[in-house]
Amino acid sequence: MRSELERSGTYWQTQEELTYGAMVAWRNNARCIGRLNWQKLHVRDMRALSTAQDIFTALVEHIRLATNRGKIQSMITIFAPQSPGDAGIRIWNPQLIRYAGYRQADGCVVGDPLHIELTEAVQRLGWLGAQGGAFDLLPIVIQMPGHAPEIFELPRDCILEVTLSHPEFSWFADLGLKWHALPVISNMRLEIGGISYTAAPFNGWYMGTEIGARNLGDVERYNLLPCIARAMGLETHSDRTLWKDRALVELNRAVLHSFELAGVTIIDHHTAARQFMHHEKYERQAGRNLYADWGWIVPPMSGSTTPVFHTPTKTASLHLISFIRTIPGRNNVPGPATL
Amino acid sequence: MRSELERSGTYWQTQEELTYGAMVAWRNNARCIGRLNWQKLHVRDMRALSTAQDIFTALVEHIRLATNRGKIQSMITIFAPQSPGDAGIRIWNPQLIRYAGYRQADGCVVGDPLHIELTEAVQRLGWLGAQGGAFDLLPIVIQMPGHAPEIFELPRDCILEVTLSHPEFSWFADLGLKWHALPVISNMRLEIGGISYTAAPFNGWYMGTEIGARNLGDVERYNLLPCIARAMGLETHSDRTLWKDRALVELNRAVLHSFELAGVTIIDHHTAARQFMHHEKYERQAGRNLYADWGWIVPPMSGSTTPVFHTPTKTASLHLISFIRTIPGRNNVPGPATL
């Protein structure tokens, strides 16, 4: 390893280092409530791949394997690390499966407002798949070091989606809502002992509030609470009626109900918080410090009904083995803004 | 002032210093979401009082004036400051109006579990008012420096309470729930330029979630969500049905509805969060730093539906002018545990 390091400025980690490193990077992440399962991670070593096409093929395979017809498996696919001096392999998409966002002439947005910039960037790259719909699958953008970004259309048949219905409100299905089954984060860098894996997409399964509270509920995302509240017949003129809170609960019930109905793994925030408390106990028993970022661990709804709300936490950056958010445009990180 | 300081180790602040100091201490508090109104604070100077009886009389007057038949006024009553070397005047109650908690032989609690210790302490001091009920008003405990604590029963007619009913569920009123109209925090120390006012109780009006989410909802407090969920006919065997979230929303609707019905000032968490964003803007315009403790400012329910959830905050301790939590048993602070 020493001589390898001297020759190339980097070294090839063993399969064991890679596997254990990815697990520990997960365990170290202060924002993740799902860490009880940190030892159940399928690690795929794809460091040998050297073309964008091969990497894309491996991503599609990741999606198929991790989706597993709904019985979702935690998985990470690790591509070749960054060499000193280059930008590393980059996947521009924040997640492998995400929906386009289109700004209209009147300033409104169709689709996911979070992805307006990426949508415009892939259109400049020649993407022809834009349907102008609320749930258009974005293509994958892969950029090899020193090369132009390339776009790839995901095969529809590998993407499992769940159409949303409600356990009681029959009108809910008519809203035409859906969400994808698999959350694969693809724009974080995996650091293991000084080696930077700039492309190492990973997934767990969804916690319901990620979809029902944030993606579909946030004012800056699909902003569906007013629409659901109106369909529920609620008085939306005053916040005092708690119409937002009521619509929020029903939207989240719909998400959990629909995933269950479709046989897709999902966890509710109460169970996730309880599992996290178990994780905390096990980590303590193992003699390890547990770092947790309270504002991320406490769910975005019904905070005080979960035990994590009442538990003080410590944060710390564990840089040796960790997932690190990359910010396009800074530190040489390419991305939509650089187009 | 110099000679006064040399003589007594302290000095007498002017009425203006006191008034402005109390307002700034409020404005400086990183945990308070209600700070938009910091300039609307009635400051009562009661530094001349020297007996527990007179102080108690001033507390009853505070409650009457601040309650104002439901049109609640923000108010602080400031008693003589601590002299160097003594413990200062102390009010043992965390709030002037609070309910007793009684541990039963079977380990269950009747009343407010938060106040078991204070309830036992006042019983040791000879309190005969215990009814063993869910909402027994605790007496006030005042301890003058160097003296034994004394207890005083609050006159019932000065305490405004709101019985809880629900805008739709007629069974809700039969649960026999109520809460007091006025939250007067009485165990924080007010620091103004080196002078410690150990007894300086203050109040604003309630934000609904303080009652509906925390006081009545927390598992470690009245823990009413299971009872309400059962009355709603919800399936409580699995957290996935979001029964806690549904019961939480209905309990909070009941609180806001009942206060409104009774003509008692209260604010919902959405409106409070919006007011806080205005406060932030005004402070920026005034050229001041705004410090805020995210975990306290974000409401305990429906967090991500409020703008404060999406706003990063900075915290800092502003010790020169501030409200400081006193911890009985530490730093010579007397309290129930020392009995």
Ligand code: HEM
């Ligand atoms: C197994 C089921 C899992 C669940 C239920 C879960 C849950 C969550 C949730 C709710 C968040 C907060 C997301 C947000 O608010 O944007 C989060 C963040 C995170 N999780 Fe997990 N997670 C799981 C698996 C994983 C896996 C397998 C990894 C990596 C191997 C991982 C690494 C992370 C990281 C790095 C973050 C922070 C993301 C950021 O900084 O934006 N999680 N997780």
Ligand code: HEM
């Ligand atoms: C006018 C209406 C007011 C509202 C709606 C309001 C709201 C709140 C809320 C919701 C909290 C968090 C309480 C908790 O979670 O335990 C809080 C904390 C606090 N507020 Fe306000 N407040 C108001 C007035 C005041 C006034 C008049 C003062 C002092 C002059 C004040 C000083 C504080 C302090 C010191 C805390 C922190 C308490 C602690 O550390 O435990 N507030 N406020």
